[in-house]
Amino acid sequence: MELNKIREDFNMLSTKLVYFDNAATTFKPQIVSNAICDYYLNETANIHRGDYDLSLSVSDKYEETRNKVAEFINSKVNEVVFTSGTTDSINRICFGFARKWLKSNDVILTTVADHASNLLPWFQLSKETGIGIEYIELSDEGAITIENFKKAMHGRVKIVAIAHITNVMGHIAPIKEIAAIAHDFGAIVVIDGAQSVPHIKQM
Numbered sequence: 001m002e003l004n005k006i007r008e009d010f011n012m013l014s015t016k017l018v019y020f021d022n023a024a025t026t027f028k029p030q031i032v033s034n035a036i037c038d039y040y041l042n043e044t045a046n047i048h049r050g051d052y053d054l055s056l057s058v059s060d061k062y063e064e065t066r067n068k069v070a071e072f073i074n075s076k077v078n079e080v081v082f083t084s085g086t087t088d089s090i091n092r093i094c095f096g097f098a099r100k101w102l103k104s105n106d107v108i109l110t111t112v113a114d115h116a117s118n119l120l121p122w123f124q125l126s127k128e129t130g131i132g133i134e135y136i137e138l139s140d141e142g143a144i145t146i147e148n149f150k151k152a153m154h155g156r157v158k159i160v161a162i163a164h165i166t167n168v169m170g171h172i173a174p175i176k177e178i179a180a181i182a183h184d185f186g187a188i189v190v191i192d193g194a195q196s197v198p199h200i201k202q203m
């Protein structure tokens with residue numbers, strides 16, 4: 001697509017602005033701003049809790065969005081939960097699920113290249129409960145290899161918490177294979193998809 005055509009979708013790029021921080025916070029295309037504004041200006045109503053036309057209409061749109069997201073990330077519809085972002089999602093898993101599920105002898109496996117959003121909640125949980133945190137050794141290039149993952153994996157690892165694509169080095173972790181191995185050990189896998197969901201097709 002022609003570059004100027006893409007710029008037209010983003011109001012902030014209508015100036016001479018050059019912006020290189022998209023990996024942290026990206027601009028939203030006009031169509032997204034319009035949809036959000038439209039909700040606030042014309043369609044504000046309770047979702048799934050009102051028995052009147054406006055509420056039913058926005059509830060339908062909410063579910064349409066859930067369907068689109070499920071298709072986009074190749075998940076089942078009832079697996080999609082809307083949160084404010086990756087940090088919020090990981091905190092919910094950590095403090096809503098893992099805090100109750102893990103036992104004091106269990107271990108969380110992650111990497112030193114993970115984002116603070118996928119480290120700080122686990123550090124906090126470890127401080128509160130004494131649950132161990134261990135790290136998969138990275139290759140010289142800073143990537144996770146299956147060989148190193150297998151070396152790090154053992155029976156006490158109950159959660160593998162890693163980024164699909166790291167924001168530090170840009171490496172893509174082989175998560176399908178990692179998940180299969182982790183599941184064989186009875187561990188659950190928490191994937192930080194902040195960088196991968198927008199950038200690569202989820203299989």
Ligand SMILES: Cc1ncc(COP(=O)(O)O)c(C=O)c1O
Nearest residue numbers: 023024085086087115117167194
């Ligand atoms: C790999 C990674 N994880 C988590 C986050 C945090 O995402 P959010 O702003 O959605 O909480 C980012 C943001 O840059 C990120 O790059």
